[in-house]
Amino acid sequence: MDLQEFVQHFAEQFDETDASIFTPQTKFHDLEEWSSLIGLSVIGMVDEEYDVALKGNDVKGSVTIEDLYNIVKSRI
Amino acid sequence: MAFLEYKHVRIAGMASGMPKHISSNLHPGRKEQAFFTEYTPEDFVETTGVEERRTARHLCTSDLCYAAAEQLIKDLKWNKSDIDALLVVTQTPDYILPATACILQDRLGLNKECYATDMSIGCSGWVYGLSAIMGLVETGHFKKALLMVGDARRRAAGPPSPLFGQSGTVTAIEFARRTTPVQFHFGTDGSGFDAIITPDGGSRNQFSAKSFRQEDVEGKMLNRLQTRMKGMDVFSFGITTAPKSVKKLAEHFGFDYLDADYFVFHQANMKMNDLIAKKLKLPAEKVPSSMRHFGNTNGASIPNTIVTQLTNEAQNKRFICCGFGVGLSWGTVAFQTDNIVISKLVEVKDKIATDYVV
Numbered sequence: 236m237d238l239q240e241f242v243q244h245f246a247e248q249f250d251e252t253d254a255s256i257f258t259p260q261t262k263f264h265d266l267e268e269w270s271s272l273i274g275l276s277v278i279g280m281v282d283e284e285y286d287v288a289l290k291g292n293d294v295k296g297s298v299t300i301e302d303l304y305n306i307v308k309s310r311i
Numbered sequence: 312m313a314f315l316e317y318k319h320v321r322i323a324g325m326a327s328g329m330p331k332h333i334s335s336n337l338h339p340g341r342k343e344q345a346f347f348t349e350y351t352p353e354d355f356v357e358t359t360g361v362e363e364r365r366t367a368r369h370l371c372t373s374d375l376c377y378a379a380a381e382q383l384i385k386d387l388k389w390n391k392s393d394i395d396a397l398l399v400v401t402q403t404p405d406y407i408l409p410a411t412a413c414i415l416q417d418r419l420g421l422n423k424e425c426y427a428t429d430m431s432i433g434c435s436g437w438v439y440g441l442s443a444i445m446g447l448v449e450t451g452h453f454k455k456a457l458l459m460v461g462d463a464r465r466r467a468a469g470p471p472s473p474l475f476g477q478s479g480t481v482t483a484i485e486f487a488r489r490t491t492p493v494q495f496h497f498g499t500d501g502s503g504f505d506a507i508i509t510p511d512g513g514s515r516n517q518f519s520a521k522s523f524r525q526e527d528v529e530g531k532m533l534n535r536l537q538t539r540m541k542g543m544d545v546f547s548f549g550i551t552t553a554p555k556s557v558k559k560l561a562e563h564f565g566f567d568y569l570d571a572d573y574f575v576f577h578q579a580n581m582k583m584n585d586l587i588a589k590k591l592k593l594p595a596e597k598v599p600s601s602m603r604h605f606g607n608t609n610g611a612s613i614p615n616t617i618v619t620q621l622t623n624e625a626q627n628k629r630f631i632c633c634g635f636g637v638g639l640s641w642g643t644v645a646f647q648t649d650n651i652v653i654s655k656l657v658e659v660k661d662k663i664a665t666d667y668v669v
Binding site for chain 2: 282
């Protein structure tokens with residue numbers, strides 16, 4: 236599992252936020268476009284791409300995209 | 312292994328009653344605007360697929376089920392005195408006591424020699440209710456029965472959620488000596504009991520003045536009599552559990568699920584349902600949806616989708632239907648239609664009830 240690829244998949248869930256601003260260190264809850272609806276898209280993406288079922292607390296408890304990546308990686 | 316199979320029972324007909332009034336999500340009313348704090352109505356509609364839904368201020372579940380049942384009984388040309396059983400599945404009964412089924416027995420003028428009770432389950436409710444009532448009819452002792460699944464007016468006032476629509480559906484079940492088997496798979500995961508929950512008003516947390524206390528639930532202010540949902544948990548549960556249940560059913564009974572003509576899933580929200588269909592590699596034309604115009608109608612969303620989207624296309628078709636939600640609970644059923652009667656959607660005018668009111 237590749238971190239850069241995960242960041243790219245994560246960025247694809249956003250419509251308005253420019254993809255170039257996403258890095259592993261991005262604090263995604265602080266992004267203006269972030270909402271619980273985007274959270275659903277992220278859960279769907281992780282299920283589709285990595286076959287991992289995330290819980291709401293996994294998303295809420297993660298600060299950076301890399302935090303979430305680490306949770307997904309530990310469950311593959 | 313929670314599998315069931317019945318061989319002497321068939322679905323004779325289906326009907327749905329809905330309020331005549333349409334609530335638009337793109338142009339929310341003053342009270343509904345309270346919901347759109349985190350995202351815009353446009354974003355909500357794009358993600359959930361719910362543009363509008365049917366709502367009424369006064370109609371209860373029994374009012375909508377009653378209207379649908381009168382229409383279906385007429386369309387089926389059934390004699391009311393032949394109906395042996397009535398099962399109501401709802402999370403919004405008219406009263407905490409008695410069972411809504413008892414009120415409907417009298418209101419419909421059914422025989423007093425009638426088995427009638429309620430079942431408390433949510434979005435898996437039509438599949439669970441179907442298995443329960445079919446089990447009664449399979450014995451041959453009961454010949455005709457009605458399953459009513461619906462939810463209308465909520466138990467507590469407050470800003471309405473733009474996701475949910477109101478309805479009352481009826482599914483008519485009949486004993487049949489020779490028919491194609493009806494097959495079920497069920498599952499339950501009570502560890503997710505609080506994923507969708509109404510905290511107060513039961514005996515664990517008795518109704519009290521504190522029940523009106525507003526609490527911040529994932530950014531929304533709700534009191535303890537309103538139903539709260541851990542949206543992301545429910546989403547994750549739905550997209551993983553529903554496809555697995557369909558696959559398990561097909562594997563257990565030895566058929567290829569892709570051979571079915573229609574797949575009707577609980578209408579949770581569009582994003583969730585699109586992912587479920589994608590995971591099962593289903594072609595879009597086999598997966599009807601009623602979310603755009605009627606929203607998430609809880610346990611009734613499967614019959615609502617069949618009644619509103621497949622009114623004239625449901626004849627001699629093989630269906631796979633899967634309901635999933637509060638509990639957490641899920642169920643999948645496979646059946647073949649044969650001479651099924653689908654009534655046209657019954658639209659019910661909102662009015663303050665005068666009968667069966669205390």
